[in-house]
Amino acid sequence: GVKDGFGLNFYNSAKLTEGSNEANSSMHAGEISGWIDLDLHLQEDRKLFYSLEPRRCPPKAEEEFDIALIQLHIARIGALVEDIQKLVSAYMYLVGWENDKLTGTALIIFVVFTLTFNMEYLGTLPIGVIVLYMVYL
Numbered sequence: 001g002v003k004d005g006f007g008l009n010f011y012n013s014a015k016l017t018e019g020s021n022e023a024n025s026s027m028h029a030g031e032i033s034g035w036i037d038l039d040l041h042l043q044e045d046r047k048l049f050y051s052l053e054p055r056r057c058p059p060k061a062e063e064e065f066d067i068a069l070i071q072l073h074i075a076r077i078g079a080l081v082e083d084i085q086k087l088v089s090a091y092m093y094l095v096g097w098e099n100d101k102l103t104g105t106a107l108i109i110f111v112v113f114t115l116t117f118n119m120e121y122l123g124t125l126p127i128g129v130i131v132l133y134m135v136y137l
Contacts, residue, residue, distance in 0.1 A: 083133075 048055065097103050113119065 094103060094106055
């Protein structure tokens with residue numbers, strides 16, 4: 001459904017119910033759900049930037065402590081930890097020689113890359129992967 005984007009209804013903070021099948025459900029706690037219907041009207045006030053008489057910005061509205069928001073953040077961190085656990089298990093499967101052809105191919109590719117390219121930049125890959133993950137999150 002349409003979400004307003006200004007509250008807890010933008011994210012899915014609910015756990016899966018007992019009757020739902022986790023394998024069939026693509027939603028996890030903390031994921032963004034739905035879409036946003038946005039109407040935007042921009043009115044530029046040039047006096048704010050080019051005036052000789054500066055004005056103060058209005059104060060930021062105070063936010064109340066909301067336990068549901070904390071639970072939402074915990075659910076989102078939990079979803080991130082699940083993704084990292086899946087990545088680690090995939091890596092362990094790759095290097096664990098459970099599939100000899102896959103691990104052998106990965107070893108050959110790694111040796112070829114090591115002999116061909118400057119592998120001192122390999123340490124930047126985890127940071128690059130994290131940045132890409134955050135961009136597409």
